[in-house]
Amino acid sequence: MKNISKLLMISAAVLLLGSFLFPIWEIDLRAPQYPEGLGLRIWVDQITGMKDGDLNLINNLNHYIGMKTIQPESIPELKIMPYLIVLFTVLGLFAGIINKKWIKIGWLVLLMLVLVFGLYDFYLWGYDYGHNLNPHAPIKVPGMAYQPPVLGTKQLLNMNARSLPGLGTYFIMISIILSSLSIYQDKKRKEEKTNG
Amino acid sequence: MKHYKMIAGLVLVVLLGLVLNNCSGNGESASAEDAAKRVYVKPGSYDEFYAFLSGGFSGQMAVYGLPSGRLFRVISVFSQNPESGYGYSEETKGMLMTSFGFVPWDDAHHPELSETNGEHDGRWLFINGNNTPRVARIDLTTFETAEIIEIPNSGGNHGSPFITENTEYVIASTRFSVPIPNRDVPISSYKENFKGTLSFISVDNKSGDMNLAFQLVVPGLDYDLAHAGKGPSHDWAFFTCYNSEQANSLLEINASQNDKDFIAAVNWKKAEEYVKAGKAKKVSAEYYNNSYSDVTHSTTSRKMNEVLMLDPKDCAGMIYYIPTPKSPHGVDVDPSGEYIVGGGKLSTVLPVHSFQKIIKAIDEKNFDGEFDGIPILKYDAVVAGEVQDPGLGPLHTEFDGKGYAYTSAFLSSEIVKWKLGTWEVVDRVPTYYSIGHLMIPGGDTRKPAGKYVLALNKITKDRYLPTGPELTQSAQLYDISGDKMQLLSDFPTIGEPHYAQAIAADILMKNSKKFYKLEENKNPYSIKGEKEGRVERKGNEIHIYLSSTRSHFKPDNIEGVKVGDKVFWHVTNLEQDWDIPHGFAVKGNNNSELLVMPGQTKTLVWTPAKAGIYPFYCTDFCSALHQEMQGYIRVSEVGSSVKLSFN
Known part of the structure; x- marks a missing residue:
């Protein structure tokens, strides 16, 4: 039983690395003129288009509403995030090897705090892009902001923006579930011990 | 009297029926409705x-x-x-x-x-x-x-x-x-x-x-x-x-x-x-x-x-x-x-x-x-x-x-x-x-x-x-x-x-190209971004490295060209988007206009013969502000002191 708990925690730590393989968030823009689709892919360390040229294209379209250009190289979070993931992986492995319940709980709580903060940070970036617009922009709609949703869909002029977690985030979610199961195993074992 | 009118009307209907029947009586044609169905390609659908x-x-x-x-x-x-x-x-x-x-x-x-x-x-x-x-x-x-x-x-x-x-x-x-x-x-x-x-x-x-x-x-x-x-x-x-x-x-x-x-x-x-x-x-x-x-x-x-x-x-x-x-x-x-x-x-x-x-x-x-x-x-x-x-x-x-x-x-x-x-x-x-x-x-x-x-x-x-x-x-x-x-x-x-x-x-x-990749454009007169947009003089040749993107040219105000100069408009379409060509036309050009595909560079020669202001603009309705996609080039007399400048 103890081995299962250990295995779950180590898997949880390793699976975090899966977030490097896929985008962690996807923003798709839909408009009649783009039957082929248009979108952004946010990775732990970069921002790309859904397809070649999309990032350029979105920046180009955004100049009409006066939105700042999205320059991945000037976003510090994209430099920090990879280290954070690696750090959590190492800590998680450590927690798994020691396999102490409270260390694991500490790891999990810390990870979730970082995630919540990450989402809030994402919201702030979106807010900044959506609200701090060039006052000389060609298209100005009174009262209109262009902040993309963190989760879900929103109509921004002719574009319907849909924001959803990417596969990378699912890896992190699975990691959370596995570490929770590991902690639950420990609890069950303790209860069995007590009862026994 | 009424009776006759009715009979005449009936005869007319019968005659008309005969005529119509004859018109559609083409043996080798499929019936119009049937043929229409077989060649009709629904809007948004593709031909075979x-x-x-x-x-x-x-x-x-x-x-x-x-x-x-x-x-x-x-x-x-x-x-x-x-x-x-x-x-x-x-x-x-x-x-x-x-x-x-x-x-x-x-x-x-x-x-x-x-x-x-x-x-x-x-x-x-x-x-x-x-x-x-x-x-x-x-x-x-x-x-x-x-x-x-x-x-x-x-x-x-x-x-x-x-x-x-x-x-x-x-x-x-x-x-x-x-x-x-x-x-x-x-x-x-x-x-x-x-x-x-x-x-x-x-x-x-x-x-x-x-x-x-x-x-x-x-x-x-x-x-x-x-x-x-x-x-x-x-x-x-x-x-x-x-x-x-x-x-x-x-x-x-x-x-x-x-x-x-x-x-x-x-x-x-x-x-x-x-x-x-x-x-x-x-x-x-x-x-x-x-x-x-x-x-x-x-x-x-x-x-x-x-x-x-x-x-x-x-x-x-x-x-x-x-x-x-x-x-x-x-x-x-x-x-x-x-x-x-x-x-x-x-x-x-x-x-x-x-x-x-x-x-x-x-x-x-x-x-x-x-x-x-x-x-x-x-x-x-x-x-x-x-x-x-x-x-x-x-x-x-x-x-x-x-x-x-x-x-x-x-x-x-x-x-x-x-x-x-x-x-x-x-x-x-x-x-x-x-x-x-x-x-x-x-x-x-x-x-x-x-x-x-x-x-x-x-x-x-x-x-x-x-x-x-x-x-x-x-x-x-x-x-x-x-x-x-x-x-x-x-x-x-x-x-x-x-x-x-x-x-x-x-x-x-499935093989049809959507646009040319800008980074692969090896035309010697291509530019890869607006910042490279510029005008250079070589003797009596003027080379304008012009970028076009929705909805502007860069540069769009050019001065210092002289009558008799041979002006080369090197137009690069910076777009990397499907179906967004930009056009280029300058007033009175004896040559032609241009349609430049995304990621492509084309060069048009123009030899202005008279001093004055010449407008140029995009000829392909590219965007909501297509009408704003325009610029001016000033042509001065030979010997004028106007310096070459652009922005």
Whole structure:
């Protein structure tokens, strides 16, 4: 039983690395003129288009509403995030090897705090892009902001923006579930011990 | 009184009914509703086939969808096109260079798709320039002309560009025989001085680059059309010729005297061997080979100086003449490669030659004399059969892959369907009017898609709303999936469609390029971002590196240009988005305008003759602020002190 708990925690730590393989968030823009689709892919360390040229294209379209250009190289979070993931992986492995319940709980709580903060940070970036617009922009709609949703869909002029977690985030979610199961195993074992 | 009125009314209704009934009583047409359903392509849906119809005297190529008949695009090939700047821009002018100088027009007749194993592979499309002998290759990822090669020692490139089964060669024959090399001789010395040529242009299997591999110098006749063999006849190519009388004037009478003219059968494999064996003579010949790169977005024009020429007298077994009645036009090889159909314009029967019999006759030396040293095979020894009553003026034949052949008859304005092997006519339908070529998708390959036949008509008279003395030519679509051909629809065409080709849409559409990658743009005058937009002076040349993106040019205010300066507008479209070209036009330009595709660079020369302010703007409605996409250039008098500046 103890081995299962250990295995779950180590898997949880390793699976975090899966977030490097896929985008962690996807923003798709839909408009009649783009039957082929248009979108952004946010990775732990970069921002790309859904397809070649999309990032350029979105920046180009955004100049009409006066939105700042999205320059991945000037976003510090994209430099920090990879280290954070690696750090959590190492800590998680450590927690798994020691396999102490409270260390694991500490790891999990810390990870979730970082995630919540990450989402809030994402919201702030979106807010900044959506609200701090060039006052000389060609298209100005009174009262209109262009902040993309963190989760879900929103109509921004002719574009319907849909924001959803990417596969990378699912890896992190699975990691959370596995570490929770590991902690639950420990609890069950303790209860069995007590009862026994 | 009331009674009479009612009776009169009834009579009128009955008469009207009769008239209407008569109008719709066209036997070979599908019912209008049924036909409409079969050609209707729902908005947003795709056609089943791409059809490429030559533009004839327009010098261009038109791309239609089948079965709808919708026109998608006109590809600039041999003629300048001021809307895109083709043949005007610095990058494309070279495509129209020839040994006669710049020839910005031609007469384009026969599209031919590239083949692998005798089937369309969807890589390239070739088409001939009939007037100034040329062959063009169109890239089917960009739908742009990628290469044009001139053919020397040809008096007119009609019998071209027909393709061997793996696109080893594009073959071409001269319509007019001429002195070779061309020189100043009396026209009446035709028999003595005039010769024909059959040309073999090799095609690089990877790049598609064309190279004039060798030419056969042949007796002075009019060579008309051609087709390469298939399967068992793979090594052979067939060329019709008329004017075996060798007349040099009033050909309509003087070249119509002999009962039979010829199909020239050429063993090109053997010709290759003779070239390898050093039998070909290097003959000096001036011609151009122009190729366009979609990486540098510009043309390289190379002037060529010699050609390898084979004389049949030195090359036994390379060429034979097959007697064929009478002034044959088309020569078409059935999907099996066994039957070779000759369309004798003035013949009352349609002869079909057997490839096996041809080989047997050659082996047995079953000859009927020779013509200028070339053995003539015995007609009776090679003919497989004759189609009786094939219509008047039979021209061309296509195949459905199900054992039937379809022959166009110009004079009787009809398509005649007949069975291979039994040679019996099984069906005929009228065309409106005077059909020339006809086309079944893949109908000249090993694998025809025998669903439709398209008639390509020369005359339309009363078929459409009249538009003054000049009327449209037309294409007519017939369903041939059943026993009886059924007319489904007709649609007007650009220029004059001669031959056409069609290919299943899914083969081409997946390879169609959406835009050119900016980072791969190697045009020396390209810019990769707005910041590189600038103006430079070199003597009296002004080079403007202009970026275009939605919805502005950079720079858009330019000063310091002087009257008489030669201004080069190097326009780069910075967009990396599908279907967002930008146009460029400057007021009063004697040259043309431009259409620049995303990621592409094009250069237009402008020589302002008067001082003043000249507006320039985008000509392609690119965005909501397209009207704002504009700029000014200031032109000052010579000697003015205005400094070169821009922003």
